[in-house]
Amino acid sequence: MMISSDLEGVLPKEQIKHHDGKQHILGNGGAQIIEVLSEEEISKVLAYAHKYEKTVNIISGGTKRGYGGTLEQADILLSLAKYSGIVEHSVGDLTLTVKPGTTLKEISDELAKKGQRLALDTPWPEHATIGGILSANDSGPKRLLFGSGRDLVIGTRIVYADGRVIRTGGKTVKNVAGYDMNKLFIGAMGTLGVISEITIKLRPLPKFEGLTLLHFQDGKAQDMRDFTVRILDSMMEPVSLEVLMPPLSEKLTGKRTYTLAIAFEDREKAVIYQENWVKENLPESVEYTILHEEEAREWWERFRHIGPNGHDDDENEANTQAAFKIGSNNLDVIPSLEAAESLALEFNVSVEGHGGAGHGISKVFVKGFPEDIVSFSKALRANVEQKRGYVICTHAPYAIRGTIDAWGEKPGYFPILEGIKLANDPKRILNRQRFVGGI
CATH class of the missing domain: 3.30.43.10 (Uridine Diphospho-n-acetylenolpyruvylglucosamine Reductase, domain 2)
Incomplete structure (x- = not known):
């Protein structure tokens, strides 16, 4: 029509x-x-x-x-x-107001001129826009210290399904009394309204950056887990504690091992002190690589260009791409990635993945035939749910998304979600069937 x-x-x-x-x-x-x-x-x-x-x-x-x-x-x-561009940058207040179509790279490049940054390290920054990142509440490994978009947004303007415009929050960091309405729209996949403007907290660029890569040999998963607990219990302040599966580690470090990527950002002396603590407390037989400044930044730039990006999906069924987000107890990240590795062999798909041993969010990227990806996804979900975690499909061709069941079973609080949807969009016109339970 x-x-x-x-x-x-x-x-x-x-x-x-x-x-x-x-x-x-x-x-x-x-x-x-x-x-x-x-x-x-x-x-x-x-x-x-x-x-x-x-x-x-x-x-x-x-x-x-x-x-x-x-x-x-x-x-x-x-x-x-x-519909992109910076509306207002309050350098002194460390806040930014921006339109939703602005890419993360555009934002980062502009803020860097003033020695500031938006502390979101989501993938594909040259394509990903701030509106999409927040609608999916996407994040990267550094959410361990900085949080996700839900933690950084202080104000939005929202266009409701009937065209009405509302403002939530404000333009100063301390502006919320009662329920923070921003959180209602962040992660709702655009089903409650269209974000038309965002005000978000900023941070200064780090004075010094370090990245320590710890390579654990086969059969040493318990050593990695124990060391992770030790560093979390210490006075150290890592920006990331990201576990890399062997195929991804080989691509990014040249070593096909389970690798723990520990980032520190602070004054140079503070970073070196923490890196020395890591070296002094390492289990035996663990190899390590330390990168500083530009080398560390280049490594993270390569890291942010793994997995599907919505622009390079192959029509060849043998190269079908899918991506899964696993939420679990942070100490279940390693067994979840090990399960993904084992299931990939069982169902004849290739898999790369990583997970935050400090925050419990893992991402697994899969390639193979559609029917094998579907079987893999069902087995992975069953495995993770045994430990009270969840699996969401964050990328798959339309032809198999319904079979995969992107969001899994409806949660117990689904009636609340549905009630909010009907209150905001009673005719269900916005991103219909895009969110949990077909909302």
């Missing part, structure tokens, strides 16, 4: 494009693609969609296109990719 002349009268025709007929391998598309350039345009499009009950999918950088969603195509694909 074509967009009516009512909407063409609201937006310039060049911002409305009709689908070319070929479905995207990841789905989550739209019969019409509408590019918005302002909050007012977002509001007008949603008011139209609400009035005529048109479904709306939301996209920006496209890195989350394979994340959830059993509706292949909505009536409208709302693109925020051109």
Whole structure:
């Protein structure tokens, strides 16, 4: 169905494009693609969609296109990719207000000029936009010390499904009394409203960066676990305690072992002191590599370019890509990754993965035939759930997402989620079937 002349009268025709007929391998598309350039345009499009009950999918950088969603195509694909840029940078207050279509790289490059940064180390920063990162509450290894987007956002502007605009939080760090409404929208996968502006806390660039890579030999998982407990119980302040599976370690370090990547960021003397503590307390037979400053930054840059990015999925079924997020007790990260390694052999898929031994979030990237990936995912979920963890599929082609069951079974609190959805979007037009339980 074509967009009516009512909407063409609201937006310039060049911002409305009709689908070319070929479905995207990841789905989550739209019969019409509408590019918005302002909050007012977002509001007008949603008011139209609400009035005529048109479904709306939301996209920006496209890195989350394979994340959830059993509706292949909505009536409208709302693109925020051109609604980008910094609104306000308060250098003294260490806060930034930015539009959702701004990529993490654009933000980082601009902040670096003032010696500041946004402490989010999510993958593919040149593609991933701040709106998409927050909608998925995505994060990286350094969430151990800095937290996720949910911990950093202090204010948003939200366009509801009927076009109304609200503000949550504010533009100062101490602004919340009572329930923090920001948290309602972060991680909701765009199902409750469209984020049109974000105010977020910043940090100074680190004075010195160090990365210690500890290589544990086969059969030494308990040594890695014990050492992780020891460093967490110490006075050390690691920025990351990331466990790398052997295939990923080989790609990033040249050594096919389970590797623990420990980052420190502080004054140079403080970093060196902590690195010396690590060396002095290492179990026997553990090899280590230490990188500083530019070498450490280059290593993390390579790390941030692993896994699917929403732009390079292969039509060849043998190279089907999928990604899974595991949430577990932090000390169950190592056995969860070991289980993924073992199941990959059983189901004939290749796997790379890493997990935070301090925060309990792991990511596993899989390649293989679709039917093998589905079998792997079901076995992995069963294994992790035995330890009261969870598995979410964060990337898969549309053709197999429904079979994989991206979010798993509905949680016990699902009626609350559904009630919030119906209160915010009673006609279910926003990112329909994208979130937990088909919300």
